[in-house]
Amino acid sequence: xxxxxxxxxxxxxxxxxxxxxxIIAALAQHRMATAGQLGDLLRPGSARQTVSRxxxxxxxEGLVDFVPLPNSRARAWFLTAEGAQLVRDLPHxxxxxxxxxxxxxxxxxxxxxxxxxxxxxxxxxxxARRRGDEHDYLDWTPEVAHALGDRERLIADAxxxxxxxxxxxxxxxxxxxxxVDRATTSSERLARKLxxxxxxxxxxxxxxxxxxxxxxxxxxxxxxxxxxxFVLTGAKPVRLANRIEDLRAxxxxxxxxxxxxxxxxxGAAVLEEIEEHGATAPVWTPLSRRGGQRSWTDL
Numbered sequence: 001x002x003x004x005x006x007x008x009x010x011x012x013x014x015x016x017x018x019x020x021x022x023i024i025a026a027l028a029q030h031r032m033a034t035a036g037q038l039g040d041l042l043r044p045g046s047a048r049q050t051v052s053r054x055x056x057x058x059x060x061e062g063l064v065d066f067v068p069l070p071n072s073r074a075r076a077w078f079l080t081a082e083g084a085q086l087v088r089d090l091p092h093x094x095x096x097x098x099x100x101x102x103x104x105x106x107x108x109x110x111x112x113x114x115x116x117x118x119x120x121x122x123x124x125x126x127x128a129r130r131r132g133d134e135h136d137y138l139d140w141t142p143e144v145a146h147a148l149g150d151r152e153r154l155i156a157d158a159x160x161x162x163x164x165x166x167x168x169x170x171x172x173x174x175x176x177x178x179x180v181d182r183a184t185t186s187s188e189r190l191a192r193k194l195x196x197x198x199x200x201x202x203x204x205x206x207x208x209x210x211x212x213x214x215x216x217x218x219x220x221x222x223x224x225x226x227x228x229x230f231v232l233t234g235a236k237p238v239r240l241a242n243r244i245e246d247l248r249a250x251x252x253x254x255x256x257x258x259x260x261x262x263x264x265x266x267g268a269a270v271l272e273e274i275e276e277h278g279a280t281a282p283v284w285t286p287l288s289r290r291g292g293q294r295s296w297t298d299l
Contacts, residue, residue, distance in 0.1 A: 019043065020054040024079070026137050027064065028087045030121070031101045032078045032114045034069070040122050041137045044129070058083065067107045076111045078102065117142055117157055117180045120231045120271060124160065127279040134163035134171075144177070146200050147217060154196045159226070164297055174297065175226035180271075182234035187243045190230075191250035194287075197228055198260035225264050229284075229296055233271035244268045244285050251287040261288035265299035 017025070022042050027033060033041070039051045055077055058064040063083035066075035078101040079087070087093050101107045101114070121140040128135035139161040146154045156177040164172040177197070181190050203217050218225055230247060232240045247268050251261040267284035277283055280295045288299070 019050070020058070022137070023051065023054055024058070024063070024083065024087055025090065025093060027077060027079050028084065028093055028100050029138055029141070030114070030118050031142060032076045032107060032111060033118055034074045034076055034115065036074065037115070037118055037122060038077070041118075041125060044126075065104065065107075067104050067111060069111065076107060076115060078107050113157075113180065113182065114142070116182055116233065116271070117178075120178065120180055120274070121158065121160070123271070123274045124162065124279045128162065130278065131165070131280065133165050135161070146221075148196070148199050148203055149205070154200050160229075172297075175222060175224070176229050176296070177226045179228070179230045181230060181232045181243065183232065183239065183243065184234065187246040190243060191246045194228075194247065194250045194257045194261070194266075195254065197264075198254075198257045201225060201260050201264065227296070227299060228264060228266035228287075230266075230268035230287075231271050231274065232268060237270070240270050248285065248287050264288065267294075267296055267299040269296070 019042060023038055026038060026041060035048065035051045035055060038055075039046055039048065043050050055064060059066070062080060063086060064077055065080050066077045068075055081102045084100045084102055101110060124135055124140070125137070127133075141159045142157065144156045144159040146156070148154055157180045158178040160176040160178055162174045162176065164174060166172065179190075179193055200218055201216065204215055205217060230244075232243055235243075251257055251266065266287045268287060269284045273283040274281075280297055282293045282295055284296045284299060285293055286299050
Protein backbone atom coordinates (compact mmCIF):
# COMPACT_ATOMS: atom_id res chain seq x y z
CA UNK A 1 0.00 0.00 0.00
CA UNK A 2 1.32 3.41 -0.91
CA UNK A 3 1.51 6.27 1.59
CA UNK A 4 0.99 10.00 1.42
CA UNK A 5 2.70 12.70 3.54
CA UNK A 6 0.89 14.94 5.99
CA UNK A 7 1.85 18.48 6.98
CA UNK A 8 3.73 17.32 10.07
CA UNK A 9 5.87 14.97 8.02
CA UNK A 10 4.14 11.77 9.14
CA UNK A 11 2.87 9.27 6.60
CA UNK A 12 -0.60 7.74 6.41
CA UNK A 13 -1.70 4.82 4.22
CA UNK A 14 -3.32 5.72 0.93
CA UNK A 15 -7.00 4.84 0.70
CA UNK A 16 -6.92 3.19 -2.71
CA UNK A 17 -4.75 0.41 -4.07
CA UNK A 18 -2.43 1.22 -6.91
CA UNK A 19 -2.87 -0.41 -10.30
CA UNK A 20 0.13 -2.78 -9.82
CA UNK A 21 -1.37 -3.96 -6.52
CA UNK A 22 -4.71 -4.55 -8.24
CA ILE A 23 -3.05 -6.48 -11.06
CA ILE A 24 -1.35 -8.84 -8.61
CA ALA A 25 -4.59 -9.35 -6.67
CA ALA A 26 -6.59 -9.90 -9.88
CA LEU A 27 -4.18 -12.57 -11.10
CA ALA A 28 -4.35 -14.28 -7.72
CA GLN A 29 -8.14 -14.14 -7.79
CA HIS A 30 -8.76 -15.16 -11.39
CA ARG A 31 -5.76 -17.49 -11.91
CA MET A 32 -4.95 -16.13 -15.39
CA ALA A 33 -5.77 -13.15 -17.59
CA THR A 34 -4.62 -11.45 -20.74
CA ALA A 35 -3.36 -7.88 -20.58
CA GLY A 36 -6.48 -6.82 -22.45
CA GLN A 37 -8.74 -8.51 -19.91
CA LEU A 38 -6.87 -6.91 -17.02
CA GLY A 39 -7.27 -3.52 -18.69
CA ASP A 40 -11.02 -4.01 -19.14
CA LEU A 41 -11.31 -5.24 -15.57
CA LEU A 42 -9.22 -2.59 -13.81
CA ARG A 43 -8.76 0.39 -16.17
CA PRO A 44 -11.37 0.27 -18.95
CA GLY A 45 -10.59 2.50 -21.89
CA SER A 46 -6.93 2.96 -20.97
CA ALA A 47 -3.98 2.47 -23.30
CA ARG A 48 -2.52 -1.03 -23.64
CA GLN A 49 0.74 0.06 -22.00
CA THR A 50 -1.12 0.99 -18.81
CA VAL A 51 -1.33 -2.68 -17.87
CA SER A 52 1.49 -4.20 -19.94
CA ARG A 53 4.14 -1.98 -18.34
CA UNK A 54 3.62 -3.24 -14.75
CA UNK A 55 3.17 -6.81 -16.03
CA UNK A 56 6.55 -6.72 -17.73
CA UNK A 57 8.12 -5.26 -14.59
CA UNK A 58 6.62 -8.03 -12.46
CA UNK A 59 7.98 -10.59 -14.90
CA UNK A 60 11.49 -9.20 -14.56
CA GLU A 61 11.09 -9.50 -10.80
CA GLY A 62 9.99 -13.12 -11.09
CA LEU A 63 6.46 -12.53 -9.78
CA VAL A 64 4.49 -13.32 -12.94
CA ASP A 65 4.95 -15.34 -16.11
CA PHE A 66 2.89 -16.00 -19.23
CA VAL A 67 2.01 -18.56 -21.89
CA PRO A 68 1.30 -17.46 -25.48
CA LEU A 69 -2.21 -18.05 -26.74
CA PRO A 70 -2.59 -20.25 -29.85
CA ASN A 71 -3.02 -18.35 -33.11
CA SER A 72 -2.76 -15.03 -31.33
CA ARG A 73 -0.22 -12.46 -30.24
CA ALA A 74 -1.90 -12.28 -26.83
CA ARG A 75 -0.46 -13.81 -23.68
CA ALA A 76 -2.14 -15.42 -20.69
CA TRP A 77 -0.46 -14.05 -17.55
CA PHE A 78 -0.33 -15.83 -14.19
CA LEU A 79 1.47 -15.59 -10.86
CA THR A 80 4.63 -17.56 -10.25
CA ALA A 81 5.06 -19.42 -6.96
CA GLU A 82 6.93 -16.38 -5.63
CA GLY A 83 4.15 -14.05 -6.73
CA ALA A 84 1.51 -16.28 -5.15
CA GLN A 85 3.41 -16.26 -1.87
CA LEU A 86 3.53 -12.47 -1.99
CA VAL A 87 -0.26 -12.08 -2.06
CA ARG A 88 -1.17 -15.05 0.13
CA ASP A 89 -1.32 -13.03 3.34
CA LEU A 90 -2.93 -9.88 1.98
CA PRO A 91 -6.02 -9.20 4.12
CA HIS A 92 -8.47 -9.10 1.20
CA UNK A 93 -7.02 -12.28 -0.33
CA UNK A 94 -7.18 -14.55 2.72
CA UNK A 95 -9.49 -17.53 2.49
CA UNK A 96 -9.58 -17.69 -1.30
CA UNK A 97 -10.48 -21.30 -2.06
CA UNK A 98 -8.20 -22.39 -4.91
CA UNK A 99 -4.47 -21.82 -5.40
CA UNK A 100 -3.27 -19.75 -8.33
CA UNK A 101 -1.77 -21.26 -11.45
CA UNK A 102 2.00 -21.13 -10.91
CA UNK A 103 3.57 -23.06 -13.81
CA UNK A 104 3.51 -22.85 -17.58
CA UNK A 105 2.38 -26.46 -17.88
CA UNK A 106 -0.62 -25.90 -15.61
CA UNK A 107 -1.39 -22.62 -17.34
CA UNK A 108 -1.41 -24.18 -20.80
CA UNK A 109 -3.88 -26.85 -19.64
CA UNK A 110 -6.27 -24.39 -18.03
CA UNK A 111 -6.03 -21.40 -20.34
CA UNK A 112 -9.16 -21.90 -22.44
CA UNK A 113 -11.59 -22.46 -19.59
CA UNK A 114 -10.04 -19.93 -17.22
CA UNK A 115 -10.02 -17.11 -19.75
CA UNK A 116 -13.60 -17.93 -20.82
CA UNK A 117 -14.74 -17.74 -17.20
CA UNK A 118 -13.03 -14.36 -16.85
CA UNK A 119 -14.64 -13.26 -20.11
CA UNK A 120 -18.01 -14.09 -18.51
CA UNK A 121 -17.12 -12.06 -15.44
CA UNK A 122 -16.13 -9.10 -17.61
CA UNK A 123 -19.58 -9.09 -19.21
CA UNK A 124 -21.17 -8.68 -15.77
CA UNK A 125 -18.62 -6.04 -14.76
CA UNK A 126 -19.29 -3.97 -17.89
CA UNK A 127 -23.05 -4.20 -17.37
CA ALA A 128 -22.78 -3.25 -13.69
CA ARG A 129 -20.74 -0.16 -14.56
CA ARG A 130 -23.28 0.90 -17.15
CA ARG A 131 -26.20 0.44 -14.75
CA GLY A 132 -24.51 1.81 -11.62
CA ASP A 133 -24.66 -1.53 -9.78
CA GLU A 134 -21.93 -2.90 -7.51
CA HIS A 135 -19.80 -5.67 -9.00
CA ASP A 136 -16.01 -5.36 -9.10
CA TYR A 137 -12.97 -7.48 -9.87
CA LEU A 138 -12.94 -9.32 -6.52
CA ASP A 139 -16.68 -10.06 -6.57
CA TRP A 140 -16.11 -13.14 -8.72
CA THR A 141 -14.43 -16.13 -7.03
CA PRO A 142 -13.47 -19.02 -9.33
CA GLU A 143 -13.60 -22.70 -8.40
CA VAL A 144 -15.64 -22.64 -5.22
CA ALA A 145 -15.93 -26.08 -3.60
CA HIS A 146 -18.93 -27.35 -1.62
CA ALA A 147 -19.09 -30.55 0.43
CA LEU A 148 -21.71 -33.14 -0.53
CA GLY A 149 -20.85 -35.85 2.01
CA ASP A 150 -18.96 -39.15 1.55
CA ARG A 151 -15.91 -37.10 0.57
CA GLU A 152 -17.70 -35.84 -2.53
CA ARG A 153 -17.60 -32.22 -3.58
CA LEU A 154 -19.34 -29.92 -6.00
CA ILE A 155 -17.00 -27.33 -7.51
CA ALA A 156 -18.78 -24.37 -9.08
CA ASP A 157 -16.89 -22.56 -11.82
CA ALA A 158 -17.47 -19.29 -9.98
CA UNK A 159 -19.32 -17.61 -7.15
CA UNK A 160 -20.56 -14.15 -8.08
CA UNK A 161 -21.53 -11.37 -5.66
CA UNK A 162 -23.66 -8.60 -7.16
CA UNK A 163 -25.51 -5.65 -5.63
CA UNK A 164 -28.43 -4.46 -7.71
CA UNK A 165 -29.41 -0.78 -7.41
CA UNK A 166 -33.12 -0.23 -7.96
CA UNK A 167 -34.73 2.95 -9.25
CA UNK A 168 -36.27 3.46 -5.81
CA UNK A 169 -32.81 3.58 -4.23
CA UNK A 170 -32.99 0.09 -2.76
CA UNK A 171 -29.96 -2.20 -2.84
CA UNK A 172 -30.51 -5.92 -3.43
CA UNK A 173 -27.64 -8.29 -2.66
CA UNK A 174 -27.54 -11.24 -5.04
CA UNK A 175 -25.30 -14.31 -5.14
CA UNK A 176 -24.95 -16.68 -8.06
CA UNK A 177 -23.13 -19.93 -8.67
CA UNK A 178 -21.99 -19.78 -12.27
CA UNK A 179 -21.22 -22.69 -14.59
CA VAL A 180 -19.30 -21.84 -17.77
CA ASP A 181 -19.86 -24.42 -20.52
CA ARG A 182 -17.66 -24.43 -23.64
CA ALA A 183 -19.49 -27.38 -25.25
CA THR A 184 -16.48 -29.63 -24.69
CA THR A 185 -18.48 -32.38 -22.96
CA SER A 186 -21.79 -34.07 -23.67
CA SER A 187 -25.05 -32.27 -23.09
CA GLU A 188 -26.07 -34.98 -20.62
CA ARG A 189 -22.98 -34.42 -18.52
CA LEU A 190 -23.70 -30.70 -18.41
CA ALA A 191 -27.29 -31.29 -17.31
CA ARG A 192 -26.17 -33.73 -14.60
CA LYS A 193 -24.61 -30.77 -12.81
CA LEU A 194 -28.14 -29.87 -11.75
CA UNK A 195 -28.35 -33.16 -9.84
CA UNK A 196 -25.24 -32.15 -7.90
CA UNK A 197 -26.78 -28.80 -7.05
CA UNK A 198 -29.97 -30.49 -5.88
CA UNK A 199 -27.86 -32.72 -3.62
CA UNK A 200 -26.04 -29.66 -2.26
CA UNK A 201 -29.36 -28.00 -1.49
CA UNK A 202 -30.54 -30.96 0.60
CA UNK A 203 -27.25 -32.14 2.12
CA UNK A 204 -27.24 -31.92 5.93
CA UNK A 205 -24.53 -33.67 8.01
CA UNK A 206 -25.81 -36.06 10.65
CA UNK A 207 -26.00 -34.65 14.20
CA UNK A 208 -27.28 -37.68 16.07
CA UNK A 209 -24.89 -37.25 19.01
CA UNK A 210 -25.88 -33.66 19.66
CA UNK A 211 -29.59 -34.23 18.90
CA UNK A 212 -29.59 -30.97 16.99
CA UNK A 213 -31.88 -30.62 13.97
CA UNK A 214 -30.34 -31.23 10.59
CA UNK A 215 -29.39 -27.92 8.99
CA UNK A 216 -28.51 -27.75 5.29
CA UNK A 217 -24.74 -27.51 4.99
CA UNK A 218 -24.95 -24.66 2.48
CA UNK A 219 -26.31 -22.36 5.20
CA UNK A 220 -22.82 -22.23 6.70
CA UNK A 221 -21.76 -20.23 3.63
CA UNK A 222 -24.86 -18.46 2.33
CA UNK A 223 -27.83 -16.74 3.97
CA UNK A 224 -29.90 -17.71 0.91
CA UNK A 225 -29.10 -20.44 -1.59
CA UNK A 226 -27.47 -18.70 -4.56
CA UNK A 227 -29.07 -18.47 -7.97
CA UNK A 228 -27.57 -20.83 -10.54
CA UNK A 229 -26.50 -19.49 -13.91
CA PHE A 230 -25.26 -21.51 -16.88
CA VAL A 231 -23.28 -19.56 -19.49
CA LEU A 232 -22.75 -21.40 -22.78
CA THR A 233 -20.36 -20.79 -25.66
CA GLY A 234 -18.07 -22.64 -28.07
CA ALA A 235 -20.63 -24.07 -30.52
CA LYS A 236 -23.13 -23.04 -33.18
CA PRO A 237 -26.39 -21.42 -31.98
CA VAL A 238 -28.50 -24.48 -32.73
CA ARG A 239 -26.28 -26.73 -30.63
CA LEU A 240 -26.23 -24.25 -27.75
CA ALA A 241 -30.02 -23.98 -27.88
CA ASN A 242 -30.27 -27.78 -27.67
CA ARG A 243 -27.98 -27.83 -24.64
CA ILE A 244 -30.18 -25.23 -22.92
CA GLU A 245 -33.27 -27.34 -23.66
CA ASP A 246 -31.55 -30.37 -22.13
CA LEU A 247 -30.84 -28.32 -19.01
CA ARG A 248 -34.48 -27.30 -18.90
CA ALA A 249 -35.65 -30.89 -19.24
CA UNK A 250 -33.42 -32.00 -16.38
CA UNK A 251 -34.64 -29.13 -14.23
CA UNK A 252 -38.33 -29.88 -14.74
CA UNK A 253 -38.46 -33.67 -15.15
CA UNK A 254 -35.84 -35.27 -12.90
CA UNK A 255 -37.51 -36.38 -9.61
CA UNK A 256 -34.63 -35.08 -7.47
CA UNK A 257 -34.03 -31.87 -9.37
CA UNK A 258 -37.58 -30.69 -10.06
CA UNK A 259 -38.47 -29.90 -6.40
CA UNK A 260 -35.17 -28.07 -6.03
CA UNK A 261 -35.68 -25.95 -9.13
CA UNK A 262 -39.02 -24.84 -7.77
CA UNK A 263 -37.26 -22.98 -4.95
CA UNK A 264 -34.01 -21.70 -6.51
CA UNK A 265 -33.94 -19.30 -9.48
CA UNK A 266 -31.78 -20.61 -12.30
CA GLY A 267 -31.23 -19.82 -15.93
CA ALA A 268 -29.01 -20.27 -18.97
CA ALA A 269 -27.73 -17.87 -21.61
CA VAL A 270 -25.24 -17.73 -24.48
CA LEU A 271 -22.08 -15.78 -23.68
CA GLU A 272 -22.01 -13.93 -27.00
CA GLU A 273 -25.56 -12.67 -26.40
CA ILE A 274 -24.64 -11.51 -22.91
CA GLU A 275 -21.69 -9.60 -24.31
CA GLU A 276 -23.73 -8.05 -27.11
CA HIS A 277 -26.85 -7.05 -25.19
CA GLY A 278 -25.67 -6.85 -21.56
CA ALA A 279 -25.84 -9.32 -18.70
CA THR A 280 -29.16 -7.93 -17.39
CA ALA A 281 -30.78 -7.97 -20.85
CA PRO A 282 -33.60 -10.51 -21.49
CA VAL A 283 -31.27 -13.18 -22.88
CA TRP A 284 -31.66 -15.73 -20.08
CA THR A 285 -33.83 -18.82 -20.44
CA PRO A 286 -35.37 -19.77 -17.07
CA LEU A 287 -34.77 -23.40 -16.15
CA SER A 288 -37.06 -23.65 -13.15
CA ARG A 289 -40.22 -22.58 -14.98
CA ARG A 290 -41.63 -22.14 -18.44
CA GLY A 291 -41.75 -18.79 -20.13
CA GLY A 292 -39.74 -16.57 -22.40
CA GLN A 293 -36.31 -15.11 -21.95
CA ARG A 294 -35.72 -12.51 -19.24
CA SER A 295 -32.99 -10.85 -17.18
CA TRP A 296 -31.03 -13.04 -14.79
CA THR A 297 -32.29 -10.80 -11.98
CA ASP A 298 -35.89 -11.81 -12.83
CA LEU A 299 -35.43 -15.59 -13.03
